[in-house]
Amino acid sequence: MTGPPAPLRAHLGVLPGSVRTLKDMPGENASWLVQTATGERLVLRRYHAGSTPEDLAYEHTVLRYLAQAGWVVPEPAGDLTQHDGAQYCLTRFVPGQAIRPEPVRQRRRRGRDLARLHVALRELGGQIGQRPGWRAQHAGVSVHTGVDWRDCVAGLHAVSPPHGAWLQAAAEHTGADLDAAGASALPLTVVHGDFAEWNVHYARGRLAGVIDFGLTHLDSRPYELAIARTYRAPEAAAAYGAEAARLGWPLTELERAAAGPVYHAFRLDMAVWAVHYGLRAGRLDLAAVERQLARTGTPPPA
Numbered sequence: 001m002t003g004p005p006a007p008l009r010a011h012l013g014v015l016p017g018s019v020r021t022l023k024d025m026p027g028e029n030a031s032w033l034v035q036t037a038t039g040e041r042l043v044l045r046r047y048h049a050g051s052t053p054e055d056l057a058y059e060h061t062v063l064r065y066l067a068q069a070g071w072v073v074p075e076p077a078g079d080l081t082q083h084d085g086a087q088y089c090l091t092r093f094v095p096g097q098a099i100r101p102e103p104v105r106q107r108r109r110r111g112r113d114l115a116r117l118h119v120a121l122r123e124l125g126g127q128i129g130q131r132p133g134w135r136a137q138h139a140g141v142s143v144h145t146g147v148d149w150r151d152c153v154a155g156l157h158a159v160s161p162p163h164g165a166w167l168q169a170a171a172e173h174t175g176a177d178l179d180a181a182g183a184s185a186l187p188l189t190v191v192h193g194d195f196a197e198w199n200v201h202y203a204r205g206r207l208a209g210v211i212d213f214g215l216t217h218l219d220s221r222p223y224e225l226a227i228a229r230t231y232r233a234p235e236a237a238a239a240y241g242a243e244a245a246r247l248g249w250p251l252t253e254l255e256r257a258a259a260g261p262v263y264h265a266f267r268l269d270m271a272v273w274a275v276h277y278g279l280r281a282g283r284l285d286l287a288a289v290e291r292q293l294a295r296t297g298t299p300p301p302a
Helices: 006-012 053-068 104-121 149-159 161-181 221-227 234-246 253-281 286-293
Strands: 020-023 030-035 041-046 081-083 086-092 189-191 200-203 206-210 217-219
Touching: 006 081, 006 086, 053 086, 053 104, 104 189, 104 200, 104 206, 104 221, 104 234, 149 161, 149 253, 161 253, 161 286, 189 221, 221 234, 221 253, 253 286
Parallel strands: none
Antiparallel strands: 020 030, 030 041, 041 086, 081 086, 189 217, 200 206
């Protein structure tokens, strides 16, 4: 762990000795709790190595929109700053903490809060469009347009032909199921992208704020429910559906029918990302790839 560079801290007005590391991994997202010379308690964030100003501008637009609507989120507290090739920004500190493990009551509460977040974001998608470098989960094997599918298949096959064949079969099977469900007609909205229990903060039994919008983009609500890990918290999914209906935006028949295929597509994407990341790092984690493929609903080829 290296911490934020001293020249950057000075430029941003961060008080010496006020920095507390929250997360610091080279090349990945990092964050530090800091205090500025004006007395503000903020979080200094360093974005992952693949971030671009255009990509982050989209994320910041979503955060500012929600903040203006009254949500407590890590909205930017200053301008994006580049230092030694990395992107940094001071952001609002979000109080509270995640509740882990989640009891049933908390799962339901998180589901209702996700429905409320979607309603708050419903009109934004038509204003800002898709995030640069992204697409909806049902529109490709990965939400990241920069992932080379053919390279992933070839690279995995070179290391393990059975795993390569399984990845190819899972893509074909998932694509067929999405087509059968009519997923291409799924309506898109701005999604949080990782509304799992660790990114939702509570205090005294109430929602305190939502963090980590690093995966926000235009996608379907079934995708959001999948990446929010509601497959292991069915109470959250049920509460989401009930609250969305109460708020006047019920899940459609198509969205309900596509939930299973989109979940399998999400798992396929997780497998593809594991291959993509492994090839770039020069070390494929076959066990991780296999865990994701096993959840795509596609058995390994005989």
